Amino acid sequence: MSQIRTFLAGATTMAAALAAVMTLSGAADPARRASFDEITVGRINIVEPDGTKRIIISNKAQFPGDFQQGKEGERPDRRSFAGMLFINEEGTENGGLIQKGSIGADGKIASGLSLTFDRFRQDQALQLLNHDSANHQQTALIINDVPYHGLTSMDDIKRFREESRKLPRPEQQAYWKKLEEEGRLVQNRIWLGNTAAKGSSLQLKDAKGRTRMMLMVSADGKAEIQMLDEQGRVSKSITPGATD
Secondary structure, eight states, X not given: OHHHHHHHHHHHHHHHHHHHHHHHHTTTSSSOOOXXXXXXXXXXXXXXXXXXXXXXXXXXXXXXXXXXXTEEEOOGXXXXXXXXXXXXXXXXXXXXXXXXXXXXXXXXXXXXXXXXXXXXXXXXXXXXXXXXXXXXXXXXXEEEEOOOTTTSOHHHHHHHHHHHHHSOHHHHHHHHHHHXXXXXXXXXXXXXXXXXXXXXXXXXXXXXXXXXXXEEEOTTSOEEEEEXXXXXXXXXXXXXXXXX
C-alpha cells in the first residue's frame, strides 16, 4: 500500500509540474501570447488561422519565391536579398520590400532597396527604388499602368517572353509592339527621380508609356519644362526668362 501511495504522490507531482510548464509556455491558451525584449530568427511567417501566409520577413538564405493563389513559385533571382513579402487573402503576392548592400572582392558596390505595391494578381503599380553601384546611382518614385489580370496574367508575361525568344531577332520588336498596342503590357506613367547626369526630372507619360511632358533641373541648377509629341520630339520648351 505504501508503494501505491508513493506512486500516486509522484504522479500528482509530475502532473502539477506539467500543468505549470503548459501554463508558462502558453499551451493552455489557444491564443498563445508571449512578450520578448528581443528575438533572433532567420525567417518569420505571419499566417491566418487556416495557415495562409500573409507576411513573410526573411533573411536572404531563406527568402521565399513568389506566390500565386496559394502556390509558391521558384525565384532564384531573389536569393541575394533579405526583406519582406506582402501576401493577400487568396495567397497571392501583393508587393514587398527587398534590400541588399555589399562590396565584392573586386571592390565594387552592389546595393539596392525596392518597396513595391502590386495590382491584384499582377505586377507592381507603385515602386520606391534606390540602386547604387560603382558607376551608377538612382533613386526614383515609379508609378505604372498595369493591365487587369484578366487581360494579362503573370503566366501570360512568362509566355510572352518564351514566345519572343523563339522569334528571329528582327521580329521580336514587332511582337512586343503588338502586345503594347493591345494594352497587354505594363506601361510606366510617372517617373520622378535623379538622372545619370546628376540632375532630376519628373516625367509624365501617356497611356502607351510615351513621355509627353518633362520637368527637369540640371546638375548646374538650370530648370526646364519640355512638352513632347508622340515621336518623343520636343514640341515646346519653357525655361526661366524665355519668351514666346
